[in-house]
Amino acid sequence: MLPTGRAAAAASARTTNVDMTEQSYREDLGAQPPRRREAPHGDRFHIMVVDDERTQLEFVGGFLGKAGFEVALMGSAAEAVERFRGEAFDLVLTDQRMPDMSGLDLLKECRALDPEVAVIIMTAYGSIETAVSAMKEGATDYLTKPLNLEELRLRIERVKRGHQLLRENTELREALQERHRIEGVIGESGQMQEVLDLVRRVAPSDATVLLRGESGTGKELIAKAIHYASARRKGPLVKVNCAALPETLLESELFGHEKGAFTGAFATRKGRFEIADKGTLFLDEIGDLPAHLQAKLLRVLQEREFERVGSNHAITSDVRIITATNQDLDQLMRQGVFREDLYYRLNVVTIILPPLRDRRQDLPALIDHFLRKFAEKNGKTIQGFSREARDALLRYDYPGNVRELENLVERATVLTRDDIIGIGELPLTIKETRPGSGDQTNLSAAVEGMERRMIVEALEAAAGVQTKAADNLGISERALRYKLQKYGLRDDK
Ligand SMILES: Nc1ncnc2c1ncn2[C@@H]1O[C@H](COP(=O)(O)OP(=O)(O)OP(=O)(O)O)[C@@H](O)[C@H]1O
Numbered sequence: 229m230l231p232t233g234r235a236a237a238a239a240s241a242r243t244t245n246v247d248m249t250e251q252s253y254r255e256d257l258g259a260q261p262p263r264r265r266e267a268p269h270g271d272r273f274h275i276m277v278v279d280d281e282r283t284q285l286e287f288v289g290g291f292l293g294k295a296g297f298e299v300a301l302m303g304s305a306a307e308a309v310e311r312f313r314g315e316a317f318d319l320v321l322t323d324q325r326m327p328d329m330s331g332l333d334l335l336k337e338c339r340a341l342d343p344e345v346a347v348i349i350m351t352a353y354g355s356i357e358t359a360v361s362a363m364k365e366g367a368t369d370y371l372t373k374p375l376n377l378e379e380l381r382l383r384i385e386r387v388k389r390g391h392q393l394l395r396e397n398t399e400l401r402e403a404l405q406e407r408h409r410i411e412g413v414i415g416e417s418g419q420m421q422e423v424l425d426l427v428r429r430v431a432p433s434d435a436t437v438l439l440r441g442e443s444g445t446g447k448e449l450i451a452k453a454i455h456y457a458s459a460r461r462k463g464p465l466v467k468v469n470c471a472a473l474p475e476t477l478l479e480s481e482l483f484g485h486e487k488g489a490f491t492g493a494f495a496t497r498k499g500r501f502e503i504a505d506k507g508t509l510f511l512d513e514i515g516d517l518p519a520h521l522q523a524k525l526l527r528v529l530q531e532r533e534f535e536r537v538g539s540n541h542a543i544t545s546d547v548r549i550i551t552a553t554n555q556d557l558d559q560l561m562r563q564g565v566f567r568e569d570l571y572y573r574l575n576v577v578t579i580i581l582p583p584l585r586d587r588r589q590d591l592p593a594l595i596d597h598f599l600r601k602f603a604e605k606n607g608k609t610i611q612g613f614s615r616e617a618r619d620a621l622l623r624y625d626y627p628g629n630v631r632e633l634e635n636l637v638e639r640a641t642v643l644t645r646d647d648i649i650g651i652g653e654l655p656l657t658i659k660e661t662r663p664g665s666g667d668q669t670n671l672s673a674a675v676e677g678m679e680r681r682m683i684v685e686a687l688e689a690a691a692g693v694q695t696k697a698a699d700n701l702g703i704s705e706r707a708l709r710y711k712l713q714k715y716g717l718r719d720d721k
């Protein structure tokens with residue numbers, strides 16, 4: 229009964245291609261399938277069932293058709309791939325053991341064509357290894373044969389709900405980004421949206437911008453954002469850290485010098501003001517600018533000209549100036565350390581970056597952003613943080629602001645051996661003391677990881693209702709509660 233060889237497989241594909249709802253495809257096997265892959269439309273959930281055993285295929289297909297799903301039945305993996313190329317599916321439900329290709333390989337083929345398609349693998353042999361590798365390869369779920377049809381339906385419902393959530397989420401995020409997106413800047417909180425609005429409004433002008441905020445709040449990032457959102461984006465963005473150099477060097481760094489202007493000035497050198505011509509000059513740590521240079525900077529701002537050190541020939545440069553500081557300029561002015569007239573020149577527009585602890589709504593998006601960034605950088609596939617680790621990250625105060633969060637996520641990403649980052653990967657300062665999980669063999673660690681992930685998904689799908697989640701997982705509520713505790717997933721604290 230099992231087809232052997234290519235020809236037989238193809239013939240079998242032809243005879244078993246019983247499409248439950250799209251009858252036309254049955255007669256159309258010879259016709260070119262549409263090339264363009266469209267997103268599945270409407271509410272119908274489009275499922276492809278792949279199995280080389282015809283009775284099994286029709287049994288599953290018939291059941292799912294009656295349950296209201298839109299189903300296409302494929303008698304071989306090759307046929308499935310062909311069909312998948314031309315048509316969008318929400319879910320591929322495939323047998324693992326097939327003569328022409330394993331379910332796992334089919335999973336890879338489908339994901340290459342559509343990274344978001346859900347794939348459930350059916351294993352006839354109940355081998356935990358196959359299930360583990362299926363989940364490792366990114367299968368959405370797995371089922372063991374003989375199939376329990378009710379369980380099958382529940383698992384599919386779960387995938388479907390997950391899909392809806394994902395789609396709604398993506399749409400919502402895209403809509404938000406449409407309005408508030410600036411390359412590389414994450415900011416979903418009201419405060420950051422105001423900042424980004426301001427950035428968008430001042431960027432096109434040449435107005436001098438003063439960026440204020442604690443260390444690590446993103447001042448430099450915003451300076452870059454302004455430059456790249458401005459008409460000067462093709463020109464240079466030049467940065468000078470006013471706190472990093474002693475006064476004399478800083479002066480020549482900013483304005484350049486003539487050959488022989490001072491000991492060591494062996495050649496004429498352009499200053500940053502000149503180099504930044506047609507671009508943006510970012511003066512960081514402006515609060516540390518020495519008095520004498522404050523006067524010189526004020527003159528540049530007023531007269532738009534300056535001289536290189538050791539020269540009296542005036543030079544002009546077409547620059548937009550952005551400055552930043554984490555110091556309290558008002559206090560520096562009161563102390564007479566910072567010139568008031570300069571201050572008023574610099575703060576034509578002031579943008580204040582609020583500390584991260586005052587805009588906690590940004591935390592989830594920032595965490596995801598950095599996780600993706602560092603997972604990619606380190607070549608790791610990481611699902612996310614454990615509930616416990618995430619809670620700790622969401623609770624922490626971040627005196628070092630976004631930079632501190634970024635460093636925490638990078639560190640955890642480098643340290644983790646698991647695809648879910650646990651509390652153990654966070655530094656002592658932020659984690660609560662909790663007993664370590666101890667040593668585990670790879671297999672049981674993988675199974676636990678999988679179990680944990682399924683529980684998290686079930687809970688999400690059931691909107692946190694434990695009875696429902698337990699039901700969906702096919703375990704008792706008591707067992708679920710035990711596992712929640714085991715994996716530190718209790719949200720009752
Ligand atoms: N809203 C944000 N979205 C994404 N990344 C951010 C955001 N804010 C800050 N970062 C990142 O955090 C790190 C610190 O930001 P940045 O260097 O701009 O801070 P800063 O305010 O200039 O700090 P300092 O005063 O110490 O110089 C950078 O790697 C930056 O890319």
Ligand SMILES: [Mg+2]
Nearest residue numbers: 447448512552
């Ligand atoms: Mg900075």
